[in-house]
Amino acid sequence: MNQDDLKRAVARAARDHVAATIPAGAVIGVGTGSTANFFIDELATIRERIGAAVASSEATRKRLESHGIRVLDLNEVTELPVYVDGADEIDAGLAMIKGGGGALTREKIVAAVASTFVCVCDQSKLVDTLGKFPLPVEVIPMARAQVARQLAALGGQPRLRDNFITDNGNIIVDVHGLHIDDPVALEERINQMVGVVTNGLFARRGADLLLLATPDGVKILRRGA
Numbered sequence: 738m739n740q741d742d743l744k745r746a747v748a749r750a751a752r753d754h755v756a757a758t759i760p761a762g763a764v765i766g767v768g769t770g771s772t773a774n775f776f777i778d779e780l781a782t783i784r785e786r787i788g789a790a791v792a793s794s795e796a797t798r799k800r801l802e803s804h805g806i807r808v809l810d811l812n813e814v815t816e817l818p819v820y821v822d823g824a825d826e827i828d829a830g831l832a833m834i835k836g837g838g839g840a841l842t843r844e845k846i847v848a849a850v851a852s853t854f855v856c857v858c859d860q861s862k863l864v865d866t867l868g869k870f871p872l873p874v875e876v877i878p879m880a881r882a883q884v885a886r887q888l889a890a891l892g893g894q895p896r897l898r899d900n901f902i903t904d905n906g907n908i909i910v911d912v913h914g915l916h917i918d919d920p921v922a923l924e925e926r927i928n929q930m931v932g933v934v935t936n937g938l939f940a941r942r943g944a945d946l947l948l949l950a951t952p953d954g955v956k957i958l959r960r961g962a
Contacts, residue, residue, distance in 0.1 A: 741775075743859035743950035748775035750948045750955040751821050751857045752783060758853075759818045762788040764809060766847040767801060768822020769794040769840035772857050776821055777801055791817060793847045794840035795904050811847060820851035824858050824944070825870045825937070831856065831944040831960045832920040836873030836937030839903050845935055848942055856944035860951045867920055871896075871911035873937040878908050880932020887930050888912050891923075907934055 738746070755765060767777060767790045777797065780787065781804035789807040791814055792798035798808045822844055824833040833856065835841055848854050872893070876884050881897065888895040893912035901909055917923055920940035927936040947958040 738952050740859060740861070743952075744772045744775045747857045747859065747948050747950035747955050748772065748779045750950075751776050751855060752779035754855060754946075754948065755780070755819060755821065756783050756786060759786070761786050763818050764789045764791060764814050766791045766817045766820030766822075766851050767793065767797055768820065768844055768847075769797045770823045770838045772823035772859075773797065773821070774800060776857060777804065777806075780804070780806065791847055793822065793844040794838070797840075811850065814850070817847070817851040819853045819855055820848050821855045821857060822848070824856050824862055824939075826864050826867050827856055827858060827862055827944065827947060828864055828867055828920070829958075831947055831958070832867065832938070832940035833943060834867050834870050834872055834937050835939055836875075836909070837870070839873070839898070839901055839909055841873055841937045842875050842903065842905055842935050845939065845942070848939065853946065854942065854944045855946045855948060857948045858950070860949055863949060867917040867938070868915035871913045872915055872917075873898075874910045874912060874927060875903055875905070875907050875934040875936070876910050877932050877934065881908060881910065884930055884932045885910055888927070891915070891926075905934065
C-alpha cells in the first residue's frame with residue numbers, strides 16, 4: 738500500500754466511526770490537509786446523517802460544500818460531538834504537531850469546542866518524540882523578527898514560510914531542529930510570546946482517539962490507554 742492508500746483506509750475508518758457514534762443530524766468539525774480531504778470525500782457517502790460541518794479552513798469549507806455538505810460558522814454552533822483531523826506528527830500520548838497546511842489556529846479553535854478529537858494519519862506520523870517535523874507558529878507580521886529571536890533562544894532554527902499567508906492574514910514561522918520532551922510546557926511558553934497567535938503543538942488539547950493506518954489495517958489508540 739502506498740501513502741494515499743493508507744490515507745484512504747483511515748478516512749474510511751473515520752467515516753465509519755462518525756456514522757456509528759454521532760446522533761443523526763449532528764454538526765461535526767472537519768480538519769485540513771490531505772488526509773482530511775480523503776475523509777471529506779468519504780463523509781459525502783453519509784451526508785444524510787450529517788446536519789452540517791464546521792470547517793477549519795477555507796479550503797476545507799470549499800471541499801465540503803462541493804459535496805453538498807452544509808458548512809456553518811463556529812459561532813453558530815454550541816457543541817461539536819467530534820472533530821476529525823490529521824497530524825504532521827503524533828506521539829504515544831497523542832500530543833501532536835499540526836499546521837503543515839497553515840490552518841493551525843482555526844484547527845485549534847475547532848478542536849477546543851469538540852467533545853472528542855479523532856486524529857487520522859498513517860503510521861509514518863507516529864513518533865517517539867515530537868520535533869522532527871518543523872513546528873509551525875502563526876505570527877502577526879510586525880512581530881516576525883522579535884518572535885524569531887525568541888524561538889531561536891529556545892534552540893530552534895526559525896524560518897519564515899515563503900509566500901504564505903494564513904486565512905487569518907498572518908505569517909507562519911516554521912521552527913526546525915526542536916526535540917520536544919515536554920510538549921505541553923513548550924506549547925504554553927511559545928503562546929505567551931507577544932505577537933504569536935498560536936503554535937502547532939496540540940498538547941494541552943491533544944487527540945482523544947488515534948486512527949492509525951498501517952499495511953496490516955487501521956489500528957486504534959486511545960489517550961491514556
